[in-house]
Amino acid sequence: MDTKRTVFPSQGLPYLLVAPQLIITLIFFIWPAGQAIKSSFEREDPFGLSTSFVGLQHYARLFQEPAYLASIGRTALFALAVTLISMGLALVLAVAVNRLIRGGTAYSTMLLWPYAVSPVVAGILWWFIFNSSTGILPYMLEFVGVDWNHQLNGAQAMILIIIAASWKQISYNFLFFLAGLQSVPQSLNEAAAIDGAGPFKRFWTIVFPLLSPTTFFLMIVNLNYTMFDTFGVVDATTAGGPNQATNILVYKVYSDGYIGLNLGSSSAQSVILMLFVIVLTVIQFRYVERRVQY
C-alpha cells in the first residue's frame, strides 16, 4: 500500500493538530497508568498518610494466591464465551436483517436498543429476570426440573453474567457486521449464484472472508469489552459471588481496591490486566491479522 505524504508549511502545525489527542491520551491514559504502576510497587494506607516501597511483593503474592489464579481462568472462560456468543449471534442477526427487503431499519433500530442501556441497568434487568425467589426464569425453569439459584451455584452465576454481558454487546457487533455485509459487492454473490453455489457456500466462501476485517476488529473490541467494561454487569448481578465464582479480573481490581482499600495489590492487578490485554492484542495483530483480507 502506498501512502500519501502531506507536507505542512510550518514545523509546529502537525504537532499542534495532534496535540488534543496526545493531551487526552496523556491525561487519561498514560498518567493514570503510570500512577498504577508506581503504586503497584508500594504499600500504602488508604488515606495516603504513609507509603513504603515494597518492590515486587504485591505481584509475587498475587501469583501465589489461589483466588487470583482461579480468577484468571475464570476471566478467560468469560471472555471467550462472551466474545463467541455475542459475535456469533450478532452475525446471524446481521445476515438475517441484511436479507430483508422491507423493515430492515426497524429491526436494526430495535436490535440496537440494548447498546443504549447502561451496563448497570442491563445487570439489574437480568438480576430481576433471574432472581431466585421473584424472577420469571427460575419460575419457568422449575417446570423443566432445573433448580436455579445463582446465589449459591457458581456455574449458574457464570452463565448469568455471560448472558447479561453478551446481550449488551450483541447490538454493537450487529451494527458493525451489518455495515460490513452491506459493503460486500452484490456482483460477487450473484456471480457465485450463477456458478451454482448455494447460500451457505456463498456465505462461507465469499461473504465471511470479505467480512474478516470487521470480524478481526470486533474480536479486539470485544476482548477489551469483556476485560474492562463488564464491571457494571457483574456488580449489578452477582457482585463477584457466590464464593468468587464470578470474580473476574476487572471486578477483583475494583473490589480489592475500591471496597477493600488495598491499593497496592489492586494496582498490581490492574497492571497485570493491562499487560494481558496488550499481549493478546499484539498476538492478534501478528498472527490473526495475516489471515485478514482487506
Place this chain on the structure above:
Amino acid sequence: MKNLNRMGLAALTLALSTSVAFAATEVTWWHAMGGELGTKLEEIVAGYNASQSDYVVTPVYKGSYAETMTAAIAAFRAGEQPEIVQVFEVGTGTMMAAKGAIYPVYQLMADMGADFDPAGFLPTVVGYYTDTEGNMLSMPFNSSTPIMYYNKNVFEAAGLDPEMPPKTWEELEAFSRQIMESGAADCGFTSGWISWAQLENFSAWHNQPIGTLENGFGGLDSEFVVNGPLQVKHWENLKRWQDEGVFSYGGPGGGADAPAKFYTGECAIYMNSSASRAGVLANAEGFEVGFGMLPHYEEVEPQNSIIGGATLWVLQGADEAQYKGVADFFSYLSSAEVQADWHQYSGYLPITQAAYELGQSQGYYEANPGSDVAIKQMTLNAPTENSKGLRFGNYVQVRDVIDQEFQALLAGDKTAQQALDDLVSRGNQLLRDFQAANQ
C-alpha cells in the same frame, strides 16, 4: 434607566447572597442513609439549621456505606474532604488507624469548648468507638443490633403460640418443622447479614471470642479464632437446615433477598437489624409481626449482642469556625429529643441514657411492643471481652471472606470446619496486611 435598575437589583442580590454566606459557616456531612432514613436525616439537619443562624449543615447522600467511606477517603487524598463523614462499624479499624486524617471527637469537643458528657452515652454503644484509654473517637449516630422478627399469623396457623417466639436454636428448629409440616409457610427462617448476625453476633451472644486480644481491641496483632466448636456446630446446622428448607439463604452482604422471603410469607422467621423495624412493619402486609431476641443454643446462657451501624467521623483540614459548627451540631444531635425521635422513627438504638429514659417517660415502649427488644438484648449482661464488640483492620474485606466461605459451605464445597478454618487463615492474612501497612 431600566437597565440601571436591573443592575442595581443584581448588585443588591449579590450583596445579599454574599452577606448570608459570610454570616453562616458551612459544614458538609457525607452520609449513606437512603430512602426513608435519608429523608428523616435531612429533616433532623433542617431542624438544626432552623434552630440557630451561625452554621449551616449540608447533608450529602453518597451511596452505600462502602461507597461513602471510599468517597471520603478519595476526597481526603485530593484535599476536598467533607468535615463530617458517616462510616459503618466495620470501617472503624481503618479510620482509627488513620491518625493524621481524623479529628477525634473527644478532642474536638474539648478544643471547641462544647457541652459534652461522654458518661451520658450508653456504654455498650460507645465502647465500640473508644480508644484503649476510653476516649470517644467518633460520634455514634445510628447503631443497631440484630433481632428476630416473626410472622404471628403463620405461628397461629401452625398451632404455635403467636406470643411465644423461639428462645433457643433447638426450639427454632422444632417450630420451623412444625410450621413447614402444617403448610403454614414453606421455610422456617431467613437472615440478613450472615457475617454480622450468624457469626459475629452469634459469637458474642454465646460469649465466644471472635479474635484474640479482646476481639482486636487490644492491638493490631490480633488473630481470628472464630472456628471454635460452637460456631462450627452452628454453621453445620445452617448448612443442614438450608438443605432441608428450614433455613433459606438471602444472599451475601446485607442479604438482599432475605426481606422479601419474610414479607411474602415464604419464611416465618427473619433475623435482621433492629433498624429494619420500620421496613418490616411497612411491608408486612396481611400479617402481624412479633419480635424476639436472637436464639441461643440450650447449653449456653445468652450473653449480650453487639452493635452494627455507623458513626460520624470528623476529618482534618477544616478551619476552626467549621469545627465549632461541627461540635455545636454534635451537641444538638445527641440531645435527648433528637435522639429519641431518630431512635423511635428508625429502630436504631438510642445512644444516650437520656434518650432511652425520655422514650420510657413518653410511654413509647408500651405503645410499641417489641421496640425495646434490641436495647434489652444489648444490655442483657455486662459485656465481656468476647461481647463488647470487635475491632479489626481490613474488616470490609474480611466480611467478604465470611460471605464467600459461607457460600462455599452452602454449595457443599466445604464442611463447616473447613470453611471456618479457611475463613480464619484468610482473615488473618488480611489482618497481617493491615498491620504491616499501619505500623
